[in-house]
Each structure stands twice: as structure tokens, then as C-alpha cells.
Amino acid sequence: MNVLVTGGSRGIGAAVVKKFAENGHNIAFVYCSNGDAARSVSENFGAVAIKADLSSVSEAERAYCEAEKALGEIDVLVNCAGVALIAQICDTDNGALSNILNTDLASAYVLCREASRTMVRRKNGVMINVGSVWGRVGASCETAYSAAKAGLRGLTMALAKELAPSGVRVNCVEPGVIATDMNALLGRETLDAICEDIPLGRLGTADETAELIYFLASDKACYITGQTIGIDGGFGL
Numbered sequence: 001m002n003v004l005v006t007g008g009s010r011g012i013g014a015a016v017v018k019k020f021a022e023n024g025h026n027i028a029f030v031y032c033s034n035g036d037a038a039r040s041v042s043e044n045f046g047a048v049a050i051k052a053d054l055s056s057v058s059e060a061e062r063a064y065c066e067a068e069k070a071l072g073e074i075d076v077l078v079n080c081a082g083v084a085l086i087a088q089i090c091d092t093d094n095g096a097l098s099n100i101l102n103t104d105l106a107s108a109y110v111l112c113r114e115a116s117r118t119m120v121r122r123k124n125g126v127m128i129n130v131g132s133v134w135g136r137v138g139a140s141c142e143t144a145y146s147a148a149k150a151g152l153r154g155l156t157m158a159l160a161k162e163l164a165p166s167g168v169r170v171n172c173v174e175p176g177v178i179a180t181d182m183n184a185l186l187g188r189e190t191l192d193a194i195c196e197d198i199p200l201g202r203l204g205t206a207d208e209t210a211e212l213i214y215f216l217a218s219d220k221a222c223y224i225t226g227q228t229i230g231i232d233g234g235f236g237l
Contacts, residue, residue, distance in 0.1 A: 002071040003217075004064070004115075005029040006054060006107065007081030008047070009038040011180035012130060015206035016078055019214045021045035028067040030054065030081065054081050054107035055099050064114040073122070076217045077115045079108035079152075080130040084145045084182065097144050104148035105155070112159055116168065123167040126217045129156050130209075131174040131228065133236040149174075153228050160226030169225040171216050176232025179203040199234030 003020045007013035008029025014037070017029050027047035031038040032054065042049040048070040052063035067074060082104045085096055112127050119125025134142055135149030156172035163170060177183055177194050183203070186194075195202055212231050215221055230236050 001025045001075040001217075002073065003027050003076040003078065004067045004071075004074045004111075005078045005080055006063075006111065007031070007130075009034050009041055009049070011182060012175065012178060012206045012209045013078075013080040014041050015210035016080060016213050017041055017045055017047050019207075019210040020076075020217075021047060023214070025076075026071050028070050030063045030067075032081075055102040057102070057106060057110050060107045060110040061114060064111055068118075073118045074115055075125060077111055077125075077127045078130065078213060078217075079111055079128070081107060082130070082132075082145075082149075084142065086141050088141055089143045092144055100144040101148050101151075104145065105151040108152060109155060112155070112170070116159075116163060119168045120163065120166040125168045127159070127168070127170045128213050128216055129170070129172045130213070131156075131172050133174050133176045133230060133232045136174060136228075136230070137236050156228060157226050164225055169216075169221070171221075171224060171226070172228040173209065173212055173216070174228055174230045174232065174236070175204060175209050176230070176235040177203050178209060179205055194235075197235065198232070199237065202233065204231060204233055 003025050005016050008017045009031035017027050021027050030050050030052050038049040050063050050066050052059040054060050129152045131152040132149040134146040138146045160170040
């Protein structure tokens, strides 16, 4: 399969690249600024690295075009790119709001649109959007992020209905608090407190999330579409 992963230079995205590569698939991934990390992922897993700022619609379109040039028509699209902001709504300026909504939601919409053109024609394909538990339950002081991730739920359900007659499946994965560089910024004390609220008593891992994404992309999940599946240790209950 030809697979395109956004946000593939670190965290969950890098774990997804690793999982598909280890199973013999052709991978391209999009990254924004961390060239060293992207180079490492590319060299370790034989993946094509594409630099693009997904807060720009035109950049998202360009990234998809480059992926097709490198791999051929895309069979699986994984929208994993995301940025977050911890701030009260009254302190969230228009620039920060646009950056989050465009990167986390609009880029996924644009890439799904681009992928749909060939997937519908071929009557085959899989799209997986990576949301967040905050898209379901909301997070205080993360209103923009929560809104964007909630939007991925709506996009997934609507697109699944639209594309199912063409044999294209669309699903959403909602991780909880995962042990990534982004969440490490919260600090050990905060993460320990969060673990106390997680029924399974620990953070999730990027590899565990990648396993779920890989399953949803496989033929084993051929009758699953339009679903939002949490992988949060029970945190969202």
C-alpha cells in the first residue's frame, strides 16, 4: 500500500510511519519544521519526507501532490498533524486560533478531499483522522484545540456516509494522554496527577495508537467505517 501520514516526524505520527514501514508498505510523511527528526524517520524507515506548513491550504495541497509523485496514488491517508495551545479563550488571539483550526482540522479536510478524487475512482481507499479525547469531552483552557478535534469527528462521520458507496472507509481515532514530546512539556507532576484520573493508571504509548490505526487501515477492518474509536485507558469515561 501507498500511505501518506501527516505529522510523521515525531510522536504518534512517527510511530504510524514505523508500523506501516515494518509491514512493507510505501510511506510518505509530512513534517513542518523539525528537519533532524524528519531525516531520522526517513532514514530509519525508508520513508519520503515532505516539508509543508499544514496551516496553509495551498501547502496541504502541495504536500499531497508531492506524495503522489513520490509513491503513486495514495491507498491510505492518516491525518495525524496537530498543534495545541493551553490558554483561556479570552487570551487566544486570532492568529493562534487560525493556526490551530487550519492545522488540526482544515488540513485534514483538504487532504481527505484530495485523496477522495482517486479513491472514489478506484472504489477503494482508507482515511483515518487522529482526533483527541478532548474532542469528545472538551478541555478547559484548550477550547480551540478541543473545537478542532471535535470537528474531526464530524468530518469523519459525514465523509464516511458520502464515500461508503464508493468503497472508501473513513474512521477517527481519539487518543487520550499519550507519552509524547508534546505532553512531556506538561511536567512530571502534572502527568502523575493525570494518571490518577486514568482508569488504567498510566499514559498510553504512541506505538499502541499506531497499532489501532494500522488495524483500521487493514482488511481486517473492512466493515468498519464512520466510527470514532477512543484509545485513552478509559480517561474519557
